[in-house]
Amino acid sequence: MEKYVLKVIDLSAGYSGNWVVKNVSMDVPHNKAIAIMGPSGCGKSTFIRCINRMHEVVPGASVKGKILLEGEDIFEMHPVKLRRRVGMVFQRPNPFPTMNIYDNVLAGYILNGIKLKKEEKDRIVEQSLKNAFLWDEVKASLYKKGTFLSGGQQQRLCIARSLAMNPNILLLDEPTSALDPKAQAMIEELITELKKTVTIILVTHNRAQAARVSDYTAFMFLGEIIEFDDTAKMFTAPKDKRTEEYLTGKFG
Amino acid sequence: MIEQKMDELKKKLIEEASLAERMVSDSIKGLLDKDDKALDEVVSELEPRMNDLEIEIDELCTNFIALYEPRAGALRTVLMILKMNNDLERIGDLAVNISTSSKYLIQHPQVKPLIDIPKMADEATKMLRDSIDAFINSNTQLAHEVCERDEIVDNLRDQILRELITYMTADPSTIERSIHLIKISRNLERVADLSTNIAEDVIFMVEGRIIKHHKDEKQA
Numbered sequence: 313m314e315k316y317v318l319k320v321i322d323l324s325a326g327y328s329g330n331w332v333v334k335n336v337s338m339d340v341p342h343n344k345a346i347a348i349m350g351p352s353g354c355g356k357s358t359f360i361r362c363i364n365r366m367h368e369v370v371p372g373a374s375v376k377g378k379i380l381l382e383g384e385d386i387f388e389m390h391p392v393k394l395r396r397r398v399g400m401v402f403q404r405p406n407p408f409p410t411m412n413i414y415d416n417v418l419a420g421y422i423l424n425g426i427k428l429k430k431e432e433k434d435r436i437v438e439q440s441l442k443n444a445f446l447w448d449e450v451k452a453s454l455y456k457k458g459t460f461l462s463g464g465q466q467q468r469l470c471i472a473r474s475l476a477m478n479p480n481i482l483l484l485d486e487p488t489s490a491l492d493p494k495a496q497a498m499i500e501e502l503i504t505e506l507k508k509t510v511t512i513i514l515v516t517h518n519r520a521q522a523a524r525v526s527d528y529t530a531f532m533f534l535g536e537i538i539e540f541d542d543t544a545k546m547f548t549a550p551k552d553k554r555t556e557e558y559l560t561g562k563f564g
Numbered sequence: 565m566i567e568q569k570m571d572e573l574k575k576k577l578i579e580e581a582s583l584a585e586r587m588v589s590d591s592i593k594g595l596l597d598k599d600d601k602a603l604d605e606v607v608s609e610l611e612p613r614m615n616d617l618e619i620e621i622d623e624l625c626t627n628f629i630a631l632y633e634p635r636a637g638a639l640r641t642v643l644m645i646l647k648m649n650n651d652l653e654r655i656g657d658l659a660v661n662i663s664t665s666s667k668y669l670i671q672h673p674q675v676k677p678l679i680d681i682p683k684m685a686d687e688a689t690k691m692l693r694d695s696i697d698a699f700i701n702s703n704t705q706l707a708h709e710v711c712e713r714d715e716i717v718d719n720l721r722d723q724i725l726r727e728l729i730t731y732m733t734a735d736p737s738t739i740e741r742s743i744h745l746i747k748i749s750r751n752l753e754r755v756a757d758l759s760t761n762i763a764e765d766v767i768f769m770v771e772g773r774i775i776k777h778h779k780d781e782k783q784a
Binding site for chain 2: 500520
Protein backbone atom coordinates (compact mmCIF):
# COMPACT_ATOMS: atom_id res chain seq x y z
CA MET A 313 0.00 0.00 0.00
CA GLU A 314 1.17 3.53 -0.78
CA LYS A 315 2.23 5.50 2.28
CA TYR A 316 -0.15 8.32 1.38
CA VAL A 317 -3.66 7.81 0.06
CA LEU A 318 -3.35 11.09 -1.80
CA LYS A 319 -0.39 13.09 -3.03
CA VAL A 320 -0.98 16.54 -4.44
CA ILE A 321 2.03 17.82 -6.33
CA ASP A 322 2.39 21.45 -7.35
CA LEU A 323 -1.28 21.86 -8.20
CA SER A 324 -2.67 25.10 -9.60
CA ALA A 325 -6.27 25.65 -10.59
CA GLY A 326 -8.28 28.57 -11.78
CA TYR A 327 -10.90 30.06 -14.01
CA SER A 328 -10.24 31.82 -17.32
CA GLY A 329 -6.52 32.10 -16.77
CA ASN A 330 -6.92 33.44 -13.27
CA TRP A 331 -5.22 31.05 -10.78
CA VAL A 332 -7.22 30.61 -7.58
CA VAL A 333 -5.14 27.73 -6.26
CA LYS A 334 -1.41 28.26 -6.60
CA ASN A 335 1.29 25.59 -6.52
CA VAL A 336 -0.28 23.55 -3.76
CA SER A 337 1.43 20.37 -2.58
CA MET A 338 0.11 18.09 0.13
CA ASP A 339 0.60 14.50 1.29
CA VAL A 340 -2.51 12.99 2.83
CA PRO A 341 -2.08 9.92 5.06
CA HIS A 342 -4.63 7.07 5.20
CA ASN A 343 -7.61 7.16 7.53
CA LYS A 344 -7.15 10.62 8.94
CA ALA A 345 -9.37 13.66 8.91
CA ILE A 346 -7.79 16.65 7.21
CA ALA A 347 -9.35 20.08 7.62
CA ILE A 348 -8.77 22.83 5.12
CA MET A 349 -9.56 26.21 6.56
CA GLY A 350 -9.08 29.74 5.39
CA PRO A 351 -10.99 32.94 4.69
CA SER A 352 -13.68 33.10 1.99
CA GLY A 353 -12.25 33.05 -1.51
CA CYS A 354 -8.90 31.56 -0.48
CA GLY A 355 -9.36 28.66 -2.89
CA LYS A 356 -10.19 25.86 -0.47
CA SER A 357 -13.34 24.69 -2.29
CA THR A 358 -11.65 24.91 -5.69
CA PHE A 359 -8.79 22.88 -4.28
CA ILE A 360 -10.91 19.98 -3.08
CA ARG A 361 -13.01 20.06 -6.24
CA CYS A 362 -9.81 19.27 -8.14
CA ILE A 363 -9.42 16.07 -6.13
CA ASN A 364 -12.49 14.45 -7.72
CA ARG A 365 -12.15 16.43 -10.95
CA MET A 366 -15.31 18.43 -10.38
CA HIS A 367 -13.39 21.62 -11.02
CA GLU A 368 -12.91 20.80 -14.70
CA VAL A 369 -16.67 20.66 -15.20
CA VAL A 370 -16.86 24.45 -14.85
CA PRO A 371 -16.52 26.24 -18.23
CA GLY A 372 -13.21 28.03 -18.57
CA ALA A 373 -11.62 26.05 -15.76
CA SER A 374 -7.94 25.28 -15.95
CA VAL A 375 -5.76 23.01 -13.88
CA LYS A 376 -2.10 22.01 -13.85
CA GLY A 377 0.05 19.87 -11.60
CA LYS A 378 -0.42 16.32 -10.42
CA ILE A 379 -2.69 14.46 -8.05
CA LEU A 380 -1.96 10.82 -7.22
CA LEU A 381 -4.64 8.62 -5.66
CA GLU A 382 -2.83 5.63 -4.16
CA GLY A 383 -0.06 6.27 -6.66
CA GLU A 384 -2.35 6.59 -9.70
CA ASP A 385 -2.54 9.86 -11.63
CA ILE A 386 -6.17 10.98 -11.33
CA PHE A 387 -6.02 13.04 -14.51
CA GLU A 388 -5.44 9.83 -16.43
CA MET A 389 -8.37 8.06 -14.81
CA HIS A 390 -11.95 8.09 -16.04
CA PRO A 391 -13.65 10.88 -14.03
CA VAL A 392 -16.67 8.74 -13.18
CA LYS A 393 -14.48 5.93 -11.88
CA LEU A 394 -12.45 8.45 -9.91
CA ARG A 395 -15.59 9.88 -8.29
CA ARG A 396 -16.57 6.42 -7.05
CA ARG A 397 -13.31 6.36 -5.12
CA VAL A 398 -13.46 10.00 -4.06
CA GLY A 399 -16.94 10.79 -2.75
CA MET A 400 -18.18 14.29 -2.14
CA VAL A 401 -20.75 15.93 0.11
CA PHE A 402 -21.70 19.56 -0.31
CA GLN A 403 -22.73 22.45 1.89
CA ARG A 404 -26.44 22.06 1.17
CA PRO A 405 -27.76 18.52 1.37
CA ASN A 406 -28.79 17.39 -2.11
CA PRO A 407 -30.58 14.04 -2.08
CA PHE A 408 -32.14 13.18 -5.44
CA PRO A 409 -35.65 14.62 -5.05
CA THR A 410 -37.44 12.00 -7.12
CA MET A 411 -35.79 9.00 -5.43
CA ASN A 412 -36.77 7.37 -2.18
CA ILE A 413 -34.25 6.92 0.63
CA TYR A 414 -33.34 3.39 -0.47
CA ASP A 415 -32.60 4.45 -4.05
CA ASN A 416 -30.78 7.56 -2.91
CA VAL A 417 -28.26 5.41 -1.07
CA LEU A 418 -27.85 3.27 -4.19
CA ALA A 419 -27.77 6.24 -6.58
CA GLY A 420 -24.10 5.72 -7.36
CA TYR A 421 -24.88 2.23 -8.63
CA ILE A 422 -28.17 3.09 -10.32
CA LEU A 423 -26.76 6.06 -12.26
CA ASN A 424 -23.72 4.03 -13.31
CA GLY A 425 -25.98 1.26 -14.58
CA ILE A 426 -24.47 -1.27 -12.16
CA LYS A 427 -26.93 -4.13 -11.58
CA LEU A 428 -27.03 -5.67 -8.10
CA LYS A 429 -29.01 -8.53 -6.59
CA LYS A 430 -31.77 -7.59 -4.14
CA GLU A 431 -29.90 -9.02 -1.13
CA GLU A 432 -26.77 -7.17 -2.16
CA LYS A 433 -28.71 -3.93 -2.45
CA ASP A 434 -30.36 -4.44 0.95
CA ARG A 435 -26.99 -5.12 2.51
CA ILE A 436 -25.37 -1.98 1.01
CA VAL A 437 -28.30 0.24 1.98
CA GLU A 438 -28.39 -1.02 5.55
CA GLN A 439 -24.62 -0.88 6.03
CA SER A 440 -24.22 2.57 4.46
CA LEU A 441 -27.06 4.04 6.50
CA LYS A 442 -25.65 2.46 9.65
CA ASN A 443 -22.22 3.90 8.90
CA ALA A 444 -23.81 7.31 8.43
CA PHE A 445 -25.62 7.04 11.83
CA LEU A 446 -28.98 7.23 10.03
CA TRP A 447 -30.29 3.64 9.93
CA ASP A 448 -32.31 3.71 13.15
CA GLU A 449 -34.06 6.90 12.15
CA VAL A 450 -35.10 5.80 8.66
CA LYS A 451 -35.28 2.01 8.66
CA ALA A 452 -39.08 2.14 8.88
CA SER A 453 -39.42 4.60 6.01
CA LEU A 454 -36.88 3.51 3.42
CA TYR A 455 -39.35 3.96 0.59
CA LYS A 456 -40.25 7.53 1.42
CA LYS A 457 -38.67 10.40 -0.49
CA GLY A 458 -35.32 11.57 0.88
CA THR A 459 -36.50 15.16 0.77
CA PHE A 460 -38.92 14.48 3.65
CA LEU A 461 -36.02 14.19 6.04
CA SER A 462 -34.66 17.04 8.19
CA GLY A 463 -31.61 18.97 6.97
CA GLY A 464 -29.23 17.02 9.22
CA GLN A 465 -30.76 13.70 8.17
CA GLN A 466 -30.55 14.66 4.50
CA GLN A 467 -26.88 15.48 4.95
CA ARG A 468 -26.28 12.08 6.56
CA LEU A 469 -28.20 10.50 3.68
CA CYS A 470 -25.80 12.20 1.26
CA ILE A 471 -22.88 10.83 3.29
CA ALA A 472 -24.46 7.35 3.18
CA ARG A 473 -24.80 7.71 -0.61
CA SER A 474 -21.09 8.44 -0.89
CA LEU A 475 -20.17 5.63 1.51
CA ALA A 476 -22.20 3.11 -0.52
CA MET A 477 -19.48 3.25 -3.19
CA ASN A 478 -16.77 2.35 -0.65
CA PRO A 479 -14.65 5.38 -1.42
CA ASN A 480 -10.99 5.84 -0.40
CA ILE A 481 -11.61 9.49 0.28
CA LEU A 482 -14.63 11.50 1.31
CA LEU A 483 -14.58 15.20 0.46
CA LEU A 484 -16.80 17.35 2.62
CA ASP A 485 -17.34 20.94 1.52
CA GLU A 486 -18.70 22.93 4.47
CA PRO A 487 -20.95 19.98 5.36
CA THR A 488 -22.49 21.54 8.46
CA SER A 489 -22.80 25.24 7.64
CA ALA A 490 -26.47 24.82 6.67
CA LEU A 491 -27.30 22.76 9.77
CA ASP A 492 -28.38 23.56 13.33
CA PRO A 493 -25.88 22.95 16.19
CA LYS A 494 -27.31 19.56 17.14
CA ALA A 495 -27.21 18.22 13.60
CA GLN A 496 -23.74 19.72 13.27
CA ALA A 497 -22.52 17.89 16.39
CA MET A 498 -23.88 14.64 14.98
CA ILE A 499 -22.04 15.08 11.67
CA GLU A 500 -18.83 15.89 13.57
CA GLU A 501 -19.19 12.74 15.63
CA LEU A 502 -19.83 10.83 12.45
CA ILE A 503 -16.63 12.20 10.91
CA THR A 504 -14.50 10.97 13.82
CA GLU A 505 -16.09 7.53 13.43
CA LEU A 506 -15.80 7.40 9.63
CA LYS A 507 -12.10 8.15 9.52
CA LYS A 508 -11.44 4.67 10.85
CA THR A 509 -12.21 3.40 7.35
CA VAL A 510 -12.03 6.35 4.99
CA THR A 511 -9.84 9.43 4.66
CA ILE A 512 -11.81 12.62 5.18
CA ILE A 513 -10.93 15.96 3.64
CA LEU A 514 -13.09 18.65 5.14
CA VAL A 515 -13.37 22.24 3.98
CA THR A 516 -14.53 24.58 6.69
CA HIS A 517 -14.28 28.20 7.67
CA ASN A 518 -15.35 27.21 11.14
CA ARG A 519 -12.05 27.19 13.03
CA ALA A 520 -13.55 25.45 16.05
CA GLN A 521 -14.86 22.66 13.85
CA ALA A 522 -11.46 22.15 12.22
CA ALA A 523 -9.96 21.94 15.71
CA ARG A 524 -12.51 19.45 17.01
CA VAL A 525 -12.62 16.93 14.23
CA SER A 526 -9.38 16.92 12.28
CA ASP A 527 -6.01 15.26 12.80
CA TYR A 528 -4.23 17.61 10.41
CA THR A 529 -5.13 21.09 9.33
CA ALA A 530 -4.12 23.09 6.30
CA PHE A 531 -4.44 26.84 6.36
CA MET A 532 -5.03 28.34 2.91
CA PHE A 533 -4.68 31.99 2.11
CA LEU A 534 -4.85 33.67 -1.33
CA GLY A 535 -4.64 30.32 -3.08
CA GLU A 536 -1.59 29.02 -1.24
CA ILE A 537 -1.24 26.55 1.58
CA ILE A 538 0.48 28.66 4.19
CA GLU A 539 0.79 25.89 6.73
CA PHE A 540 -0.10 22.19 6.94
CA ASP A 541 0.50 20.49 10.26
CA ASP A 542 -0.81 18.40 13.10
CA THR A 543 -4.03 20.14 14.24
CA ALA A 544 -3.06 20.37 17.91
CA LYS A 545 0.28 21.88 16.93
CA MET A 546 -1.26 24.39 14.58
CA PHE A 547 -3.85 25.52 17.11
CA THR A 548 -1.36 25.96 19.94
CA ALA A 549 1.80 27.14 18.20
CA PRO A 550 1.39 27.91 14.50
CA LYS A 551 4.61 28.58 12.62
CA ASP A 552 3.41 31.30 10.28
CA LYS A 553 2.35 34.74 11.44
CA ARG A 554 -0.63 34.71 9.04
CA THR A 555 -1.92 31.45 10.54
CA GLU A 556 -1.61 32.99 14.01
CA GLU A 557 -3.55 36.06 12.90
CA TYR A 558 -6.26 33.96 11.24
CA LEU A 559 -6.66 31.72 14.28
CA THR A 560 -6.88 34.66 16.66
CA GLY A 561 -9.56 36.25 14.50
CA LYS A 562 -7.53 39.21 13.20
CA PHE A 563 -8.90 38.49 9.70
CA GLY A 564 -11.08 36.04 7.82
CA MET B 565 -16.03 13.98 22.13
CA ILE B 566 -15.16 16.66 24.69
CA GLU B 567 -16.13 14.34 27.57
CA GLN B 568 -13.82 11.62 26.32
CA LYS B 569 -10.88 14.04 26.09
CA MET B 570 -11.69 15.36 29.56
CA ASP B 571 -11.65 11.82 30.95
CA GLU B 572 -8.19 11.23 29.47
CA LEU B 573 -6.99 14.44 31.08
CA LYS B 574 -8.44 13.48 34.46
CA LYS B 575 -6.84 10.04 34.27
CA LYS B 576 -3.44 11.63 33.66
CA LEU B 577 -3.86 13.89 36.66
CA ILE B 578 -4.81 10.93 38.85
CA GLU B 579 -1.69 9.13 37.65
CA GLU B 580 0.38 12.18 38.59
CA ALA B 581 -1.29 12.39 42.00
CA SER B 582 -0.56 8.78 42.85
CA LEU B 583 3.05 9.30 41.82
CA ALA B 584 3.27 12.38 44.09
CA GLU B 585 1.79 10.41 46.97
CA ARG B 586 4.21 7.56 46.39
CA MET B 587 7.17 9.94 46.32
CA VAL B 588 6.23 11.47 49.69
CA SER B 589 5.56 8.15 51.41
CA ASP B 590 8.71 6.53 49.96
CA SER B 591 10.84 9.43 51.16
CA ILE B 592 9.54 8.99 54.72
CA LYS B 593 9.59 5.20 54.56
CA GLY B 594 13.20 5.39 53.41
CA LEU B 595 13.99 7.46 56.50
CA LEU B 596 12.22 5.09 58.91
CA ASP B 597 13.62 1.90 57.34
CA LYS B 598 17.05 3.45 56.65
CA ASP B 599 16.56 2.40 53.05
CA ASP B 600 19.12 4.35 51.02
CA LYS B 601 18.07 2.67 47.78
CA ALA B 602 14.44 3.73 48.12
CA LEU B 603 15.55 7.33 48.76
CA ASP B 604 17.79 7.30 45.70
CA GLU B 605 14.92 5.99 43.63
CA VAL B 606 12.73 8.95 44.61
CA VAL B 607 15.43 11.36 43.40
CA SER B 608 16.73 9.66 40.29
CA GLU B 609 13.72 7.72 38.98
CA LEU B 610 10.43 9.07 40.29
CA GLU B 611 11.32 12.75 40.05
CA PRO B 612 12.18 12.66 36.31
CA ARG B 613 8.99 10.69 35.68
CA MET B 614 7.07 13.40 37.55
CA ASN B 615 8.65 16.14 35.45
CA ASP B 616 7.67 14.38 32.24
CA LEU B 617 4.10 13.96 33.46
CA GLU B 618 3.88 17.64 34.37
CA ILE B 619 4.89 18.67 30.86
CA GLU B 620 2.53 16.13 29.31
CA ILE B 621 -0.45 17.40 31.33
CA ASP B 622 0.44 21.02 30.52
CA GLU B 623 0.37 20.16 26.84
CA LEU B 624 -2.87 18.18 27.12
CA CYS B 625 -4.54 21.13 28.84
CA THR B 626 -3.27 23.61 26.27
CA ASN B 627 -4.48 21.42 23.42
CA PHE B 628 -7.80 20.86 25.14
CA ILE B 629 -8.42 24.59 25.45
CA ALA B 630 -7.21 25.32 21.93
CA LEU B 631 -9.19 22.55 20.24
CA TYR B 632 -12.41 22.28 22.24
CA GLU B 633 -12.97 25.82 23.57
CA PRO B 634 -14.40 24.57 26.89
CA ARG B 635 -16.91 26.70 28.74
CA ALA B 636 -18.51 26.78 32.21
CA GLY B 637 -17.84 23.58 34.19
CA ALA B 638 -15.51 22.15 31.56
CA LEU B 639 -13.48 25.37 31.53
CA ARG B 640 -13.24 25.47 35.33
CA THR B 641 -12.15 21.85 35.37
CA VAL B 642 -9.36 22.24 32.84
CA LEU B 643 -8.09 25.42 34.53
CA MET B 644 -8.05 23.68 37.90
CA ILE B 645 -6.29 20.65 36.40
CA LEU B 646 -3.58 23.04 35.20
CA LYS B 647 -3.15 24.41 38.72
CA MET B 648 -3.28 21.00 40.39
CA ASN B 649 -0.68 19.80 37.91
CA ASN B 650 1.61 22.54 39.15
CA ASP B 651 0.90 21.73 42.81
CA LEU B 652 1.49 18.01 42.34
CA GLU B 653 4.80 18.60 40.64
CA ARG B 654 5.79 20.84 43.56
CA ILE B 655 4.86 18.02 45.95
CA GLY B 656 7.25 15.82 43.98
CA ASP B 657 9.98 18.43 44.52
CA LEU B 658 9.24 18.48 48.25
CA ALA B 659 9.55 14.68 48.36
CA VAL B 660 12.99 15.05 46.77
CA ASN B 661 13.95 17.53 49.50
CA ILE B 662 12.74 15.07 52.15
CA SER B 663 14.72 12.27 50.53
CA THR B 664 17.89 14.37 50.52
CA SER B 665 17.57 15.19 54.21
CA SER B 666 16.65 11.58 54.95
CA LYS B 667 19.77 10.38 53.17
CA TYR B 668 21.85 12.52 55.52
CA LEU B 669 19.94 11.42 58.60
CA ILE B 670 20.13 7.67 58.05
CA GLN B 671 23.91 7.88 58.00
CA HIS B 672 24.02 9.51 61.46
CA PRO B 673 22.84 8.49 64.93
CA GLN B 674 19.25 9.46 65.74
CA VAL B 675 18.68 12.67 67.71
CA LYS B 676 15.49 11.25 69.10
CA PRO B 677 12.99 8.52 68.24
CA LEU B 678 10.89 9.48 65.22
CA ILE B 679 7.30 9.82 66.38
CA ASP B 680 5.81 13.09 65.19
CA ILE B 681 7.40 13.05 61.73
CA PRO B 682 5.72 9.76 60.68
CA LYS B 683 2.47 11.08 62.15
CA MET B 684 2.84 14.27 60.15
CA ALA B 685 3.66 12.31 57.01
CA ASP B 686 0.54 10.17 57.50
CA GLU B 687 -1.61 13.27 57.90
CA ALA B 688 -0.10 15.05 54.89
CA THR B 689 -0.34 12.06 52.53
CA LYS B 690 -3.88 11.42 53.69
CA MET B 691 -4.76 15.04 52.90
CA LEU B 692 -3.24 14.61 49.46
CA ARG B 693 -5.12 11.37 48.85
CA ASP B 694 -8.42 12.85 50.07
CA SER B 695 -8.02 15.99 47.97
CA ILE B 696 -7.60 13.78 44.89
CA ASP B 697 -10.55 11.59 45.95
CA ALA B 698 -12.57 14.78 46.26
CA PHE B 699 -11.45 15.69 42.72
CA ILE B 700 -12.34 12.28 41.29
CA ASN B 701 -15.79 12.20 42.89
CA SER B 702 -16.49 15.95 42.82
CA ASN B 703 -16.92 15.60 46.58
CA THR B 704 -16.85 19.11 48.03
CA GLN B 705 -17.69 17.85 51.53
CA LEU B 706 -14.41 15.90 51.58
CA ALA B 707 -12.57 18.87 50.07
CA HIS B 708 -13.78 21.09 52.93
CA GLU B 709 -12.58 18.50 55.45
CA VAL B 710 -9.12 18.50 53.86
CA CYS B 711 -8.92 22.29 54.21
CA GLU B 712 -9.82 22.05 57.89
CA ARG B 713 -7.18 19.39 58.58
CA ASP B 714 -4.37 21.70 57.47
CA GLU B 715 -4.21 23.01 61.02
CA ILE B 716 -3.37 19.57 62.47
CA VAL B 717 -0.24 19.46 60.32
CA ASP B 718 0.70 23.04 61.16
CA ASN B 719 0.48 22.22 64.87
CA LEU B 720 2.64 19.13 64.46
CA ARG B 721 5.28 21.19 62.69
CA ASP B 722 5.32 23.77 65.52
CA GLN B 723 5.58 21.00 68.07
CA ILE B 724 8.52 19.38 66.28
CA LEU B 725 10.26 22.75 66.03
CA ARG B 726 9.87 23.47 69.77
CA GLU B 727 11.10 20.04 70.72
CA LEU B 728 14.18 20.20 68.48
CA ILE B 729 15.10 23.66 69.76
CA THR B 730 15.34 22.07 73.21
CA TYR B 731 17.65 19.36 71.88
CA MET B 732 19.84 21.86 70.01
CA THR B 733 20.21 24.15 73.04
CA ALA B 734 21.17 21.23 75.24
CA ASP B 735 23.66 19.72 72.80
CA PRO B 736 25.02 21.74 69.85
CA SER B 737 26.33 18.54 68.21
CA THR B 738 22.70 17.73 67.35
CA ILE B 739 22.20 20.97 65.41
CA GLU B 740 22.88 19.68 61.90
CA ARG B 741 20.70 16.58 62.33
CA SER B 742 17.98 18.66 63.98
CA ILE B 743 17.99 21.12 61.10
CA HIS B 744 17.43 18.25 58.69
CA LEU B 745 14.49 17.06 60.77
CA ILE B 746 13.08 20.58 60.84
CA LYS B 747 13.47 20.77 57.08
CA ILE B 748 11.57 17.50 56.69
CA SER B 749 8.74 18.76 58.88
CA ARG B 750 8.68 22.01 56.94
CA ASN B 751 8.47 20.08 53.64
CA LEU B 752 5.67 17.89 54.97
CA GLU B 753 3.81 20.98 56.07
CA ARG B 754 4.15 22.32 52.51
CA VAL B 755 2.73 19.02 51.16
CA ALA B 756 -0.31 19.62 53.36
CA ASP B 757 -0.58 23.23 52.14
CA LEU B 758 -0.49 22.19 48.50
CA SER B 759 -3.07 19.47 49.19
CA THR B 760 -5.25 22.19 50.71
CA ASN B 761 -4.81 24.22 47.51
CA ILE B 762 -5.97 21.21 45.51
CA ALA B 763 -9.01 20.81 47.75
CA GLU B 764 -9.85 24.50 47.31
CA ASP B 765 -9.52 24.09 43.56
CA VAL B 766 -11.94 21.13 43.69
CA ILE B 767 -14.52 23.34 45.38
CA PHE B 768 -14.11 26.01 42.69
CA MET B 769 -14.27 23.36 39.99
CA VAL B 770 -17.51 21.84 41.28
CA GLU B 771 -19.34 24.85 42.67
CA GLY B 772 -17.69 27.78 40.91
CA ARG B 773 -17.14 29.28 44.37
CA ILE B 774 -13.83 30.71 45.59
CA ILE B 775 -13.11 29.74 49.19
CA LYS B 776 -9.41 30.55 49.44
CA HIS B 777 -8.38 33.67 51.38
CA HIS B 778 -11.85 33.43 53.01
CA LYS B 779 -13.24 35.10 49.91
CA ASP B 780 -16.80 33.76 50.29
CA GLU B 781 -17.04 34.99 53.87
CA LYS B 782 -16.16 38.50 52.73
CA GLN B 783 -18.76 38.33 49.99
CA ALA B 784 -21.48 36.99 52.29
